[in-house]
Amino acid sequence: MPVYVTDKPLNLTSHDVVARARRALHTKRVGHTGTLDPLATGVLVLCVNDSTKLVQFMEADSKDYLAYISFGAGTPTLDAEGPIDERAEVPELDTAQLQSVLDGFLGAQMQIPPQYSAIQVNGQRAYAAARAGEHIELPARPVVLHELRLLGLYARVHDAPTTFTPDAQGRWQPAESGLGFTLPPALGDFPTALVWARVGSGTYLRSLARDVGAALGLPAHLAGLVRTRAGQFGLEKAVSLEALEGAAGMPDLDALQLPRIEASRELAQQLRQGKRPAWSEAGRFVVTLNGELVAVVDCDGNQLKVVRAWA
Structure with missing residues (x-):
């Protein structure tokens, strides 16, 4: 397994x-x-x-990403798939100003997903409807953005680094040697911000690129994206x-990043039979964890099942 x-x-x-x-x-x-x-x-x-x-x-x-956000061009897909459907001249961007804009997106918020996404609307994928020429108003969804760090600002996307290594906290940084990434072909020479992001589940980095551009009064698209972590991986x-x-x-x-309970042979047998054994000295479901999920391990050291433990 x-x-x-x-x-x-x-x-x-x-x-x-x-x-x-x-x-x-x-x-x-x-x-x-x-x-x-x-x-x-x-x-x-x-x-x-x-x-x-x-x-x-x-x-x-939660997940970590390296996101390349290009300013001055927007696309229907919000990424480098194109085509460009909006252009604007980009004034000189200041790194302190851009980091301040990024900081404004931290925390819990509502985010509108891309039209070209796999979200189901009326029984069909949103991207299928979009490619058929339909415009669907996708409702905003709750997301959480934990960290957004500006790693650099470049004249064009292919001036940005593509070789990185993680630091002790798992945050990836540009490096002379390390893992190298391949970016999609650029849609043009547009000023590009390289951002390291740590976000909650369901967050669209394409939507973030669009919204950061809008905060600067510019069209923008995601010129490249690398997921560097998912959960503990x-x-x-x-x-x-x-x-x-x-x-x-x-x-x-x-x-699984869950607390573990070593089950006795008797307890393992009861759980295999679908029972919820009473365990008076440790709570209703073996331990007192106030509704937290736990992994129950049988006496042979193999995973038995995941249960929700209550006081």
Whole structure:
């Protein structure tokens, strides 16, 4: 029941990656814990066979990104897929001013998703409706942006660094040696901000690019995006799709960041039978955690199930 951390290549959808993983791992049961757009690269966590049950506990994890935001051109998709449908002259940008604008987006807020997204509206994907010429008003959704750090401001996107290494806190920084990333072809020579972002689940970095541009009175688009972390999984430990077939994968218990309970043989048997055993000295569901999820491990050291523990 392994979990794999893969490095999604440019120009593949998350569904493409799942299809390739099914062939490489010789199984039809493969799921992922958070979609990446075709023009984005980086961490895509795959859960295989019985591990697909873990997706529900991992898809809400926070995520880190390196985002390249280009100013002076807007696109319908909000990224470098194009075409450009709005242009404006860009005044000289100041890094302190731009960091101040980024700081204004921190915290909980409502964000309007891109028209070209996989959100279902009236039984169809929003991107399908958009490509059919329909305009759908997508409602704003609650998101949380934890950190936004301006790493640099460049005359054009391909002047920005593409080689990085993580620091001790997992924040990726430009470096002379490290992991190198491939960006999509640029739509033109537009001033570009490189931003390191730590955001909550459901946040669209394409929407952030649009909104940062709007705050500056400019059209903007996401010229490149790299996911460097999803939950506990960092890009430095990801495997390529070509190496997936021979990769060892990660056991379920190591993939879940949950408190663990070592169950006795008797308790494990009761839980397998679907019972909710009374455990007076430690609370209704074995421990007192006030509704927190816990991983219950049987006496052989294998994961048994995830339960919600109440006082």
